[in-house]
Amino acid sequence: MDSVSHAAVISSSKLSYGGRVSFNKYKNPLLRSSVVSLRNWRAPSRNLGVLAARIGNKEIDFSDPDWKTNYQRDFERRFNIPHITDIFPDADPIPSTFCLKMRTPIMEDFAGGYPSDEEWHGYINNNDRVLLKVIHYSSPTSAGAECIDPNCSWVEQWVHRAGPREKIYFQPEEVKAAIVTCGGLCPGLNDVIRQIVITLEIYGVKRIVGIPFGYRGFSDEGLSEMPLSRKVVQNVHLSGGSLLGVSRGGPSVSDIVDSMEERGINMLFVLGGNGTHAGANAIHNECRRRRMRVAVVGVPKTIDNDILMMDKTFGFDTAVEEAQRAINSAYIEAHSAYHGIGIVKLMGRNSGFIAMHASLASGQIDICLIPEVPFHLHGPLGVLRHLKFLIETKGSAVVCVAEGAGQNFLGRTNATDASGNTVLGDFGVHIQQETRKYFKEIGVHADVKYIDPTYMIRACRANASDGILCTVLGQNAVHGAFAGYSGITVGICNTHYVYFPIPEVISYPRAVDPNSRMWHRCLTSTGQPDFV
Numbered sequence: 001m002d003s004v005s006h007a008a009v010i011s012s013s014k015l016s017y018g019g020r021v022s023f024n025k026y027k028n029p030l031l032r033s034s035v036v037s038l039r040n041w042r043a044p045s046r047n048l049g050v051l052a053a054r055i056g057n058k059e060i061d062f063s064d065p066d067w068k069t070n071y072q073r074d075f076e077r078r079f080n081i082p083h084i085t086d087i088f089p090d091a092d093p094i095p096s097t098f099c100l101k102m103r104t105p106i107m108e109d110f111a112g113g114y115p116s117d118e119e120w121h122g123y124i125n126n127n128d129r130v131l132l133k134v135i136h137y138s139s140p141t142s143a144g145a146e147c148i149d150p151n152c153s154w155v156e157q158w159v160h161r162a163g164p165r166e167k168i169y170f171q172p173e174e175v176k177a178a179i180v181t182c183g184g185l186c187p188g189l190n191d192v193i194r195q196i197v198i199t200l201e202i203y204g205v206k207r208i209v210g211i212p213f214g215y216r217g218f219s220d221e222g223l224s225e226m227p228l229s230r231k232v233v234q235n236v237h238l239s240g241g242s243l244l245g246v247s248r249g250g251p252s253v254s255d256i257v258d259s260m261e262e263r264g265i266n267m268l269f270v271l272g273g274n275g276t277h278a279g280a281n282a283i284h285n286e287c288r289r290r291r292m293r294v295a296v297v298g299v300p301k302t303i304d305n306d307i308l309m310m311d312k313t314f315g316f317d318t319a320v321e322e323a324q325r326a327i328n329s330a331y332i333e334a335h336s337a338y339h340g341i342g343i344v345k346l347m348g349r350n351s352g353f354i355a356m357h358a359s360l361a362s363g364q365i366d367i368c369l370i371p372e373v374p375f376h377l378h379g380p381l382g383v384l385r386h387l388k389f390l391i392e393t394k395g396s397a398v399v400c401v402a403e404g405a406g407q408n409f410l411g412r413t414n415a416t417d418a419s420g421n422t423v424l425g426d427f428g429v430h431i432q433q434e435t436r437k438y439f440k441e442i443g444v445h446a447d448v449k450y451i452d453p454t455y456m457i458r459a460c461r462a463n464a465s466d467g468i469l470c471t472v473l474g475q476n477a478v479h480g481a482f483a484g485y486s487g488i489t490v491g492i493c494n495t496h497y498v499y500f501p502i503p504e505v506i507s508y509p510r511a512v513d514p515n516s517r518m519w520h521r522c523l524t525s526t527g528q529p530d531f532v
């Protein structure tokens with residue numbers, strides 16, 4: 001009897017963004033983004049008696065008639081985005097240099113009394129908010145219900161709307177802006193760089209530089225900053241990768257901030273994943289500690305789509321699209337061979353979003369294995385037995401595995417990369433070998449083909465959908481910095497663009513919820529049984 005693959009939801013790397021997180025039946029990711037422990041909370045049911053939940057340092061007593069108001073107040077506080085006036089209360093804003101010139105309205109067009117040209121300026125008001133959750137679950141047992149209290153009450157939660165403000169807190173001629181790209185590659189990095197530069201220039205910024213090869217570029221002698229302008233970035237989005245280069249590891253936060261001070265950088269745009277954002281937040285805090293008038297703004301970058309609260313991160317769509325070619329090849333190989341089995345391994349260290357979405361998109365996958373959903377390989381309920389069934393009934397099969405799936409079947413290496421991320425074992429190779437062995441043992445012919453397109457799905461140009469996302473995120477990053485915000489990141493939430501405080505989106509990696517509608521849709525599409 002083999003062991004069951006465990007849900008690898010929390011990275012065991014050195015990155016600890018928000019302390020330890022205890023997972024439980026409670027489904028609301030907002031609650032999970034702090035240390036959450038529930039007391040006297042048993043199951044989502046309407047008829048429970050004493051109820052309380054600990055959220056961060058706060059205890060919620062659901063019998064208190066004001067619990068919702070208090071929760072919302074606390075939520076507002078947590079999702080408040082740091083502003084320059086927090087440390088410089090006397091900082092005076094100036095009218096924005098970002099021009100939103102509208103055409104002169106023709107009165108017939110606005111017969112109902114549309115605002116005049118003066119009133120309709122097109123800027124975002126600082127009090128504008130976007131609703132974080134849009135489903136009003138009528139029951140805690142509703143599919144995918146994300147409840148705060150056991151009755152699954154409706155609690156409005158709002159986050160800050162992104163975009164250009166009427167007043168700005170930086171004189172463009174005094175700005176030196178820097179862009180840095182860290183972590184692994186992701187389609188769309190160049191699109192974001194391009195748009196940040198273009199938008200900065202529209203505000204009137206003349207000094208814009210790229211920091212080469214991630215945070216390392218702040219400290220490594222011999223790596224000099226790259227002057228950026230519209231001319232330099234005009235066509236960079238036509239190719240994949242990062243114009244600036246990427247890296248893992250690098251200098252300490254204090255060395256990075258020393259370097260920023262030396263270079264006179266007062267706007268820093270940081271493109272990266274969880275680790276990079278943890279770094280960006282630490283840089284923001286250090287700048288505040290030193291009372292530097294600086295804006296640090298992140299743009300979440302990960303093909304894995306593992307950042308909390310966002311509809312998606314840029315590069316994810318493209319990665320899913322690129323994965324189609326590998327899946328289709330695996331399908332053709334499997335379908336054309338006698339008892340063909342195609343296996344495709346896709347990226348996704350902690351989260352199976354790429355594998356799940358690529359499987360759904362292709363319609364060619366019979367078995368999708370992701371880190372979040374435990375499974376047996378061997379035994380009567382195991383994956384291999386199901387493969388035998390598929391060979392007997394369909395004649396061929398295609399399997400899609402996420403890189404982080406099935407890690408418990410492999411020996412631990414304890415190896416880490418330069419950023420401290422755990423180096424995973426190769427489950428794709430393992431399942432390929434086990435499949436061959438299994439069919440040999442049972443005396444059934446099987447023609448197993450293994451495709452690992454790992455870097456091919458991210459080392460490519462962004463598709464059109466990601467291109468748009470990158471463009472809007474890049475613009476909003478600049479708007480956020482000029483509006484005086486720092487320690488924030490940009491994202492898309494329920495199709496609207498928003499600013500989040502960094503700690504709230506990186507407290508743990510976002511993962512596929514095995515109870516979600518999307519995972520169930522994937523199962524409906526593949527037709528796979530539970531392998532436990």
Ligand SMILES: Nc1ncnc2c1ncn2[C@@H]1O[C@H](COP(=O)(O)OP(=O)(O)OP(=O)(O)O)[C@@H](O)[C@H]1O
Pocket residue numbers: 015016182183184185214215216247248249250253272273274275276277278279280282301302303418419421
């Ligand atoms: N907790 C942290 N505090 C400060 N810096 C960090 C922290 N974690 C990671 N970093 C730095 O952030 C950079 C990128 O981290 P990492 O290699 O983990 O990639 P990432 O941003 O998570 O992107 P990817 O999605 O590609 O893994 C590295 O230079 C690393 O040193």
Ligand SMILES: O=P(O)(O)OC[C@H]1O[C@](O)(CO)[C@@H](O)[C@@H]1O
Pocket residue numbers: 183184185273302303304347348349350403417
């Ligand atoms: O080989 P590299 O560059 O460290 O990147 C690999 C990692 O990048 C990721 O896509 C994360 O962004 C993981 O899924 C994968 O493990």
Ligand SMILES: [Mg+2]
Pocket residue numbers: 183273274275
């Ligand atoms: Mg990471």
